[in-house]
Amino acid sequence: MHKYSLYAQHMVSFTVLASGSKGNSTVVSGGRTRILVDCGLSCRELFRRMKLAGQQPETLDAIIVTHEHTDHINGLVVTARKLGIPVYFTEATHRAWMRWLTPRRQMTYAQWIEQCRKQAAERQAELDATVEDCEHEELDAETQPIAVLPEPSGDPAPESGSNWPPSRKEDPTWLPGVEYFQAGQPFEIGDIAVSPFTIPHDAADPVGFVFRAEGIRMGFTTDLGYIPPNVKAQLQSVDLLLLESNHDLEMLRDGPYPWAVKQRVLSRVGHLSNEAAAEFLEKSYDGQAAYVILAHLSESNNLPELARVTAERALNGRASLLANRLLLAAQNEPLSAIYF
Numbered sequence: 001m002h003k004y005s006l007y008a009q010h011m012v013s014f015t016v017l018a019s020g021s022k023g024n025s026t027v028v029s030g031g032r033t034r035i036l037v038d039c040g041l042s043c044r045e046l047f048r049r050m051k052l053a054g055q056q057p058e059t060l061d062a063i064i065v066t067h068e069h070t071d072h073i074n075g076l077v078v079t080a081r082k083l084g085i086p087v088y089f090t091e092a093t094h095r096a097w098m099r100w101l102t103p104r105r106q107m108t109y110a111q112w113i114e115q116c117r118k119q120a121a122e123r124q125a126e127l128d129a130t131v132e133d134c135e136h137e138e139l140d141a142e143t144q145p146i147a148v149l150p151e152p153s154g155d156p157a158p159e160s161g162s163n164w165p166p167s168r169k170e171d172p173t174w175l176p177g178v179e180y181f182q183a184g185q186p187f188e189i190g191d192i193a194v195s196p197f198t199i200p201h202d203a204a205d206p207v208g209f210v211f212r213a214e215g216i217r218m219g220f221t222t223d224l225g226y227i228p229p230n231v232k233a234q235l236q237s238v239d240l241l242l243l244e245s246n247h248d249l250e251m252l253r254d255g256p257y258p259w260a261v262k263q264r265v266l267s268r269v270g271h272l273s274n275e276a277a278a279e280f281l282e283k284s285y286d287g288q289a290a291y292v293i294l295a296h297l298s299e300s301n302n303l304p305e306l307a308r309v310t311a312e313r314a315l316n317g318r319a320s321l322l323a324n325r326l327l328l329a330a331q332n333e334p335l336s337a338i339y340f
């Protein structure tokens with residue numbers, strides 16, 4: 001391997017591969033660990049963009065998910081299976097994601113027990129290990145698919161001879177490993193410390209993150225209706241700040257979206273406007289980051305130049321902020337990797 005790439009692989013870096021309502025993915029690297037934050041691109045497109053950005057997909061150690069909206073999880077199953085890596089969710093997000101993948105399948109309790117038995121048998125065959133009683137709810141998330149007791153259903157049991165319960169390969173929610181985290185409880189993935197925090201958005205349990213590796217702190221938050229005090233507090237003293245700048249208020253109001261969608265975007269659990277991002281940058285942000293990245297820009301209700309100018313104005317209002325480099329994350333191409 002070339003000396004430079006060896007060197008580069010051991011640096012802290014941050015690479016936005018895609019950002020916006022058609023797919024979100026970012027690679028956070030620190031020392032020996034690489035995390036993919038969200039997996040909204042197809043596996044094929046993700047790999048293509050990683051290579052474009054000088055990253056090797058096989059070096060990813062884990063995927064971490066902010067929330068279950070399609071633009072953040074679209075390529076999740078294929079990518080995790082292909083790379084054989086674990087996925088980190090909050091428990092509520094994982095359950096919401098599984099419901100999304102299996103919206104019409106409802107099991108009776110007897111079917112659920114039968115599925116557990118079948119999965120346990122598969123696990124035993126694979127691991128040649130003692131199988132725990134799967135009627136116990138605490139299944140080993142790392143080594144087997146998780147079954148969730150569904151809503152009670154009045155549906156009759158499937159006819160005999162059907163494919164029920166599905167095998168491990170047929171189960172659309174099966175992942176090589178599932179790890180749970182909770183907002184407000186920091187944890188580590190390899191040598192990257194992860195601090196998840198709650199954000200206001202219309203998903204089951206959405207989060208933003210502060211990642212820390214080798215003393216470098218990287219704040220990451222998109223998909224939030226407004227910036228509450230807990231989020232403002234998290235985004236101080238960071239070396240890199242990735243913040244949503246979703247729409248221009250006037251463009252959204254006059255734009256093509258149906259009224260109900262406009263209301264959703266504008267709501268307290270929708271998306272952050274250029275103006276709201278600028279207000280944070282001007283009034284609440286401490287100006288410490290070497291890089292500020294505006295992200296999740298709407299293609300219908302925003303223009304990159306509008307987002308940039310609005311944020312620049314907010315930053316330029318404060319002399320101490322002149323060192324901040326302002327970048328715009330794009331939907332269709334990766335940003336160059338930022339190395340620390």
Ligand SMILES: [Zn+2]
Nearest residue numbers: 021069071223
């Ligand atoms: Zn989104």
Ligand SMILES: [Zn+2]
Nearest residue numbers: 067069201223
């Ligand atoms: Zn969302």
